Amino acid sequence: MNSIDSPPPSHLICPTRRRISANWCGRKTTEISGSSFLIIDNSYHISDYDDAKDKTHQLRLFLGCNNEEDKQYCNACHYNHESGTTYYFCNKCKDYYHKECVESPPIFFSPCHPKNPLQLLYYIGGTTIYYDKECHSCGLMIKGLGYYSFTCDLWLDPVCARKREFSAINNPKRHEHMLHYFPRKASLTCDVCALDDSKYCFYSCLQCDFIVHRTCIYLPRVIQISYHIHRLSFTLSLPFQNLFCGVCGRKINENYGEYSCTKGCVYAVHSKCATRLGIWDRNELEDQPEMLENNLKSFEEIDDGIIRHFSHAHHLMRLHGNIEIFFDGEQNCQACILPLDDGNVYRCMQCDFVFHEACANLPRFKHNMVHHHRLILRPIDKYFFCHICYRYSCGFSYMCSERWCPFSVDVRCASFSEVVDHPSHPHPLFLIYDRETAQACSICRTKSAYIRSLSCAKCDFSLCFRCATLPYKVKHEDDEHILTLCYEKNASGLYWCQVCEKTTNPKKGYYTCNECGVTFHIKCILGEDPYIKAGTINENSSHKVEVIPNNRLSRPICNKCQRRCRYKIVFKTSNGNMICSAREVYGLKVYVKKCRGHNQVR
DSSP, rough: OOOOOSSOOOOOHHHHHHHHHHHHHTOOEEEEEEEOOOOOOOOBBBGGSSTTTOOSEEEEEEEESOGGGOOOTTTTTOOOOSSTOOEEEEETTTEEEHHHHTOOOEEEEETTTTEEEEEEEEEEESSGGGGGBBTTTTOOOOOOOEEETTTTTTEEEHHHHTOOSSEEEETTTTTTOOOEEOSSSSOOOTTOOOOOOOTTTTEEEEESEEEEEEHHHHHHEOOBBBOOOEEEEEEHHHHHHHOBHHHTTTOOOOTTTTTEEOOOOOEEEEEEHTTTTTTTTTTTTOOOOOGGGOOSEEEEEHHHHHHHEGGGTSOOOEEEEEEEEGGOOOOOOOTTTTBOOSEEEEESSSSSSSEEEHTTOSSSSSETTTEEEEEEEEEEEEEEOOOOOOOOOEEEEESSSSTTOOOOOEHHHTTTEEEETTTTOOOOOOOOOGGOOOOOOOTOOEESSSSSSEEEESSSOOOEEHHHHHHEEEEEEEEEEEEEEETTTTSSSSEETTTTTTTTTTGGOOOEETTOOEOOOHHHHOOTTTTOOOOOOEOOOSSSSEEEESSSOOOOOOOOOOSSSSEEEEEEETSSESSSSSHHTTTTTOEEEEEEBOOOOO
């Protein structure tokens, strides 16, 4: 930011001081859709105030540079907008303000909305969040200062309200002809997003039948979203018919603009769904080469069935098919921590390091539907927290490649693709992005604002990630056969757990032996923390927690629940306390809503 030849202080009041004065002098508020706003009806000239001699809030004009890092955050509208914007700096508040936010009259007729006056408001709170109030021009949320039309229920932020270039837009990447501003708020269908949302202003082509939202004019051409492994490119017409959106699951109208796979997959996404926050990483990838490391394998193939894995590079590993020769059911995969009950495994030729074949083939880098940034596979020497299933886990973790993002997910949650074929249900399952409309999990009956869920498009079946990642096949010492995970929606009669000898609820899921007919509670088989192994130590400057096997003749009494720990592992803290679960150690709470009368885990 550079000062404009160090001009003298202006005679304008800073927006913060102006807002405080509006609060003191006959506070006027209005409520819009459950949110409260302060009506700013005082002048922005300091000479109009009784305390005009107050020199503490002095504004100086600065020019913004055309540099991404030089953008300044405006403390009035809470945005930085595009570079090159002129700012004021207040020597008292030590804050920057857009020139448009400072020089904003209480009542304004905008070139974007010339027929009706706009009232200057400031968001101060309410029963609902402000995120449903979006600027009619740029689509950004009104989070602070904004103009509102009570006649047309229309919002504009101060920067967009002052723009003069509303008459026409030339963007050949979106449309070959000049686009002209349609000044009225009307119910028209946008040819790009296929929506008739009148919250955003429209532009039309005078030479052909083309209508588009202003926000849709600048949609990116090529993007990467979390739901698909390949890049997507924008197209105004799809070559396929009867496609369903890969994000929301609704049918796609191939006559409107959508995003489709650049590699030829029969896959498409609505333009609004593809560019939603949390699905797209906000990067335009047109003319950007794809990273070769995205296809990097986790191992080097030395010979037929012999590999060198990146996490165990000092020894070679050999592929084995008949695992019963080597394992007695007590060994676990180093990546997913699940038992080695069946299937092929890679076993170290010099030590007891082992992998499931599928886990050894996990890619080093991947894009996954659970997170909009690229993920990197890393072995973790202590247990970590999965941000999808809200469990603590050992083994390998996919961690966000962005340094500022603390996101991590275990390999089980990261293994799901955009369509999940789960053995507990005959229909494919899809990730539900809108958590407010998500169903309660059909197995554990919980409905959480934090835990994502997979849902069936054909029936009311739903799975949270905690239940979806439960192993389908397990072994237990009380039965010589393989146990399978079952769920019966319309079950009747009594089922008894072979371990605790209490009744099981088949509607909430259970393990059973198909040959013996016996049943088990899920927790009685897996425990409270099924993905944490004994011998792990978590240590920091304040405390140390050691995971020890619960195989003594006398089980210890948990210092939290005051009952004898009945699971396979126990957490021993640095002060000698024994605690039965990681949830009790760290005070983890998964807040859920009560559903259909069932008590929910918190």
